[in-house]
Amino acid sequence: MLSKRLASTAAICLLLAVGTAACGGDKDSAASGPKLDTDKLSAQEIEKQAKDALAGASAVKIAGTMAGEDGKTTIDLSLDTKGQCTGSMGMPGMGSFEIISDGKATYLKPDKEFWKAFGGPKGEQAAELFKGRYLTGFENDPQMKSLTTVCNLAELSKKITEDDGTKSKAEKGSAGTVNGAKTFSLKVTNDDGEQSTIHIATEGRFYPVRIEKASGKDGGQLDFTDYDKPVAIKVPAADNVIDFAKFKQQLQTA
Template identity: 30%
Template sequence: ADGGTGSVTAEGATFHLLRVGEQLYLKADAAFWNKEDGKSGEDGSDTAAADKLDGKYVKVPTGDPSYKKFSGFTDKDLLLDGLLTLHGSLATDGHHEQSGVRTIRITGDGGSGGKLDVSLEGKPYPLRLERAGGAGTLSFSSWGKDFALKEPAKDETVDYGKQLPTS
């Protein structure tokens, strides 16, 4: 309830999210920031900002459009309600294994509507979701384990104020 942490990989780029209370931070390497800018950086001028953000936690202002988009990844209830959806007729698709844990797979429309692997060990937590239509795969781990939430140190943080730069 006090926050969350994790990583998101999309189109070959990975970024890390950390939310402590209402404060959201995004951390990525320079390549991610260059890609986000949509600039090539061939002349070296546009890579300077990305280099400054490399490996730093960027404080995402609550009013920035990115805040709503990314904070949902750190809210367990919102994340699960919005993502754990299979489309079409539901059926089981046998026993499988995810990260060494035995699972049962549930499919929507024979797999075209998504696939969900649920743990058969301990509580039946979702462990892996292949979203319908090739919309991505989500892996869930560390269920029931506590983790420390603390804001990053000032020297690890960049604060842009009310809105992130668009370029």
């Protein structure tokens, strides 16, 4: 089911680092486009409309928090199907980091807390030695390679929308408004009895614009905005970047 895939994939993406619209896109074009017939369509058919819309999006911004046993995980990330992205992520007990990708190279700028946690015994030294600098060149590193997947909307959409074999139950909710967009909600209960609410745009393209998970260990909310809006990338200056291999070498000799 879409809600489970969205919520779990977002949480997984954040963990991968150690491990989707002004909602609905442009309001003027949405207002003149098709409307979602929530009276005639079943909950499953409405959900499929949202999955198909997300799979066809060229760009999106995902922002929100997901709660877990260790605390809250945060994400504020704009990404597209070209592998470009810009934004930030944060994890409980691990600090946060800025991330930039131009589709070819990925740049990571951790905060002090992240450096200290990531650097282990030499974390304090790493935080001071590499303060304010970006890491790059870890696309082929087994531990860091997954970061490039986070920035690829095509790959992320595939993980979110593909059938995962679960038998979650979707039920119709009600009409509403999310971030200025007209929406219709679906109530979804997964195999474990955990409930989520998907808010789907009802005009123009039927994008999912908000996911809320009120029960279970992964409670939280994710907003999906700026659909199909070009992602503006500003690659950091070369003198403010350090290669990941050199970083590891300098950390060992620090």
